[in-house]
Amino acid sequence: MTLGGWLLLITSLTVVYGVxxxxxxxxxxxxxxxxxxx
Amino acid sequence: MxxxxxxxxxxxxxGVILAVAGSAVGLxxxxxxxxxAAANGGGAFMIPYFCALILLGIPIxxxxxxxxxxxxxxxxxxxxxxLGVMGGRVLRYLGAIGVLIPLAVSFYYVFxxxxxxxYFWGFLSGSFDVSRAGTDFASQxxxxxxxYSSVTGVARDGALFDLSSSSTLPFWAFAFxxxxxxxxRGLSKGIETFCSWAMPAMAVCALIVLIRVLTLGTPDPMKxxxxxxxxxxxxxxxxxxxxxxxxxxxxxxxxxxxxxxxGFGVIINYSSxxxxxxxxxxxxxxxxxxxxxFEVGFGGLITLTASYIFLGLSGTVAAVAxxxxxxxxxxxxxxxxxxxxxxxxxxxxxxxxLFLAAITxxxxxxxxxxxxxxxSLGLTRKPATGVLALxxxxxxxxxxxxxxxxxxxxxxxxxxxxxxLFVMAGIQIVCFAWIFGLDRGWASAHEGARxxxxxxxxxxxxxxxxxxxxxxxxxFCVQNLPDSLRAIAQSPSAQLALLLIATVTAGLLACVRVxxxxxxxxxxxLDGLRPLHGDPHHAVHxxxxx
Numbered sequence: 130m131t132l133g134g135w136l137l138l139i140t141s142l143t144v145v146y147g148v149x150x151x152x153x154x155x156x157x158x159x160x161x162x163x164x165x166x167x
Numbered sequence: 168m169x170x171x172x173x174x175x176x177x178x179x180x181x182g183v184i185l186a187v188a189g190s191a192v193g194l195x196x197x198x199x200x201x202x203x204a205a206a207n208g209g210g211a212f213m214i215p216y217f218c219a220l221i222l223l224g225i226p227i228x229x230x231x232x233x234x235x236x237x238x239x240x241x242x243x244x245x246x247x248x249x250l251g252v253m254g255g256r257v258l259r260y261l262g263a264i265g266v267l268i269p270l271a272v273s274f275y276y277v278f279x280x281x282x283x284x285x286y287f288w289g290f291l292s293g294s295f296d297v298s299r300a301g302t303d304f305a306s307q308x309x310x311x312x313x314x315y316s317s318v319t320g321v322a323r324d325g326a327l328f329d330l331s332s333s334s335t336l337p338f339w340a341f342a343f344x345x346x347x348x349x350x351x352r353g354l355s356k357g358i359e360t361f362c363s364w365a366m367p368a369m370a371v372c373a374l375i376v377l378i379r380v381l382t383l384g385t386p387d388p389m390k391x392x393x394x395x396x397x398x399x400x401x402x403x404x405x406x407x408x409x410x411x412x413x414x415x416x417x418x419x420x421x422x423x424x425x426x427x428x429x430g431f432g433v434i435i436n437y438s439s440x441x442x443x444x445x446x447x448x449x450x451x452x453x454x455x456x457x458x459x460x461f462e463v464g465f466g467g468l469i470t471l472t473a474s475y476i477f478l479g480l481s482g483t484v485a486a487v488a489x490x491x492x493x494x495x496x497x498x499x500x501x502x503x504x505x506x507x508x509x510x511x512x513x514x515x516x517x518x519x520x521l522f523l524a525a526i527t528x529x530x531x532x533x534x535x536x537x538x539x540x541x542x543s544l545g546l547t548r549k550p551a552t553g554v555l556a557l558x559x560x561x562x563x564x565x566x567x568x569x570x571x572x573x574x575x576x577x578x579x580x581x582x583x584x585x586x587x588l589f590v591m592a593g594i595q596i597v598c599f600a601w602i603f604g605l606d607r608g609w610a611s612a613h614e615g616a617r618x619x620x621x622x623x624x625x626x627x628x629x630x631x632x633x634x635x636x637x638x639x640x641x642x643f644c645v646q647n648l649p650d651s652l653r654a655i656a657q658s659p660s661a662q663l664a665l666l667l668i669a670t671v672t673a674g675l676l677a678c679v680r681v682x683x684x685x686x687x688x689x690x691x692x693l694d695g696l697r698p699l700h701g702d703p704h705h706a707v708h709x710x711x712x713x
Contacts, residue, residue, distance in 0.1 A: 130396045130404065133210060134399070141210075141213050144217070149457060152452055152453035153453065155453075155618070156180060156184065156449060156450070156453050159446070
């Protein structure tokens with residue numbers, strides 16, 4: 130495994146897992162949607 | 168107004184995200200992605216991959232989520248109904264492609280799902296063990312290829328109906344029945360409930376296999392090069408020279424495009440069951456991010472690493488050359504056999520995970536057709552499920568009979584599951600950004616959104632994504648069309664597959680015609696000319712004539 134391989138692997142995993150975790154924190158932490166239209 | 172309007176909704180905001188992510192996560196995440204990456208620059212492949220994700224996959228996905236929710240608020244849940252509301256009559260008929268794709272793909276996808284079940288059962292029960300064929304790789308590979316042939320019936324047409332040599336049919340019947348039962352139970356009770364446990368279960372299975380693979384070390388001291396680190400290096404070591412090759416960019420865009428299920432007719436259907444102020448921006452991003460975790464975070468670490476550790480460089484290169492199915496169903500069983508007694512259970516977990524990946528996708532293929540039958544023919548869920556079951560059964564039986572060389576289902580896969588996917592995605596992004604109008608679409612997307620889409624995506628959605636799509640589509644056609652057209656000219660099975668596609672298309676167009684007349688009779692706003700209560704953007708952009 131070259132240094133470039135490690136860098137790309139770690140960067141890719143950080144981006145992918147980082148975005149996913151951020152998204153789920155937002156989704157699960159969001160207040161219930163406004164249902165005035167119903 | 169119609170009394171046949173469907174009032175189904177997702178029970179939770181997480182439910183629709185997991186259902187869309189379940190639709191997107193399929194065999195391609197674990198088998199196609201690593202093969203594509205390894206063949207196109209290794210780690211360097213991730214640069215065009217992430218570019219395509221940002222410029223193509225995510226923006227078209229956001230457009231599809233927004234259009235689906237918009238159409239759903241007007242009582243439409245199928246692509247023809249939704250596109251008609253957004254862009255008028257021509258788009259309503261073109262929307263039939265958004266029903267054709269999931270329906271026709273389901274004809275062969277449930278078949279592949281049955282393969283996963285056969286392999287799962289084979290490993291769990293110990294009835295499929297290639298190590299019995301001998302200790303050398305050649306004998307084991309031969310045994311594995313023979314098993315694959317018996318499961319898929321590629322040797323000749325009708326092979327699967329010889330129950331003494333193949334056990335695929337009972338497993339297919341089981342998979343088909345489960346799919347229909349879950350779809351019949353309804354959106355929330357069936358699809359949402361199933362995906363809510365299947366997605367976490369899939370992640371747990373993937374994690375178990377990943378941990379096992381990453382802790383293999385150097386299993387054969389006589390072959391010190393065949394270790395975990397070098398296995399990861401095979402997939403991730405970058406070859407930056409590949410970035411100068413158009414093929415690399417084409418492969419990356421194609422992979423992103425197929426993995427996210429955009430243009431498939433599923434997202435537009437699923438998001439139509441959202442409430443008006445449910446967040447489509449965050450939901451779309453979260454579903455895509457979930458798909459990427461399975462693709463990069465699991466698929467990118469497991470498949471080729473395991474293969475390299477036991478088969479070495481030459482064996483893995485040869486495995487990748489056999490394509491996704493060769494890698495997944497012929498090579499990996501040989502790899503699991505090298506893991507000792509635990510290999511039997513790791514193999515069972517792996518194929519159960521692939522089965523979950525497949526069934527969460529196939530479920531999403533039936534729902535758009537069901538919604539379309541209900542709203543176009545005015546059927547309730549029960550008779551609509553009956554019609555769907557009949558059509559799906561006929562299509563599936565043709566796939567199950569014409570298995571020789573895999574030509575029949577490969578033809579379906581090429582023309583419907585690949586070619587028309589580009590067409591549908593193109594129609595959707597043009598509809599969203601140019602016909603419905605970007606300003607209106609942008610405002611609609613942000614209704615109830617907790618996060619704002621960066622403004623640069625206005626430019627991306629209007630100009631970059633459509634152009635990117637056209638370039639990838641042209642490149643795809645240049646690469647593949649000549650061979651596919653030649654195959655059609657030479658193969659009666661391929662011609663029959665095209666006839667099936669044409670017949671289903673004709674039936675769907677007839678249903679659009681019937682639905683159109685019904686919706687007009689019922690006084691429904693099928694061209695989207697009337698403002699929805701509380702829609703401040705409609706009056707400004709109202710189309711007087713279409």
